[in-house]
Amino acid sequence: MVSKALPFTKEKISEIIAQYPTPFHLYDENGIRENARRLKEAFSILEGFQEFFAVKALPNPYIIKILKEEGFGADCSSLPELLLAENTGIVGESIMFSSNDTPADEFRKAKELGAIINLDDVSHIKFLEDEAGLPELVCCRYNPGPLKEGNAIIGRPEEAKYGFTREQLFEGYRYMRDKGVKRFGLHTMVASNELNPRYFVETAKLLFELIADISGELGIKFEFVNLGGGIGIPYHPKQEPVPYDVIARGVREEYAKIIESNGLAPLKIYLECGRVITGPYGYLVTTVRHMKHIYKDYVGTDACMANLMRPGLYGAYHHITVLGKEDEQPCFKYDVTGSLCENNDKFAIDRMLPQVQRGDILVIHDTGAHGYAMGFNYNGKLRSAEILLRQDGSFAQIRRAETVDDYFVTLDMAGLNSFS
């Protein structure tokens, strides 16, 4: 039987539910911290290694604060994300600002915070110069186009809206060099949820070679390379986690071959992962509200796409445990649904589970990244609470559930009465 272990008992969940009704996302602090340490340890063989947590994956300041304690910076792409980082005390070059189609006020805020600005387009150099002034340090995002095969979620690079072409990079760095920019970085992000470690080594090689070419032609020195995010997680119990040390050692080898041998060291190595940092340590806990038997058998939960979009959006697999029935045989086939008036509001289709009954508690795994964060209010559905399971076994609500008042807060209901 394929299964995934849980870092909590049914009793603990009952205790939490007594205080905070389902649905909620539950995050395992211990798992997050241990994983952060494993990642740092594996990548410590790389020059100046730094991880910038992609805030969009889990934009909760309590989580970001935990990650800050573990030595991570923040990768932000909007004004609210910059403010989240600032509020947790992450400022200066511990922020990577990797945005696209960027408004002027966000560039200004990023510059004010002293963040590393990662430009998405050659035209943004002049835009930044005019709107905020060029900072001393600038990074550019590379889109390798047909040079690099993409993967399922992010697509093929030549179809992707992100980044500079190779020619534009030469043009852009030359312009900035002539304008007095002194420090440079290079970035790319061409994968999402990629489980093959070689993919990241290949990406590093591509960037190292490009740095050698640009440095040679323009006589500029690169300070860092940002390999982006995109390290995948084993959503399915039959998949394996990505071995960090295989990526780190592979990158180290390419570094020796291309960077050190061309006299381009030291070059710091950065990552901006989100999913792999928190994804496996989040759980959507939901109660079975109704069982429905028509042409198929449906498990209707008290959660819906407002709480977790990935299955409906990408057909993504999320493992489901029926709490307390871990040892029962999965002999029943169900579609596990939410309550949206959208037929793709399903957490699982044709999933084999033990027999499910009303009132059962389902744990939907791997919701710690791109889970809560993607939620929306379609159909008047409200987003859930977020609970942190602390290392000492206690729990804390780190975001309350939305209420109907939150749903109406952007509307002037009083004005409606005088409106005709």
Ligand SMILES: *Cc1c(COP(=O)(O)O)cnc(C)c1O
């Ligand atoms: C989404 C995103 C990330 C994080 O991606 P993960 O798949 O969560 O690791 C990092 N950088 C950029 C620019 C992104 O858009």
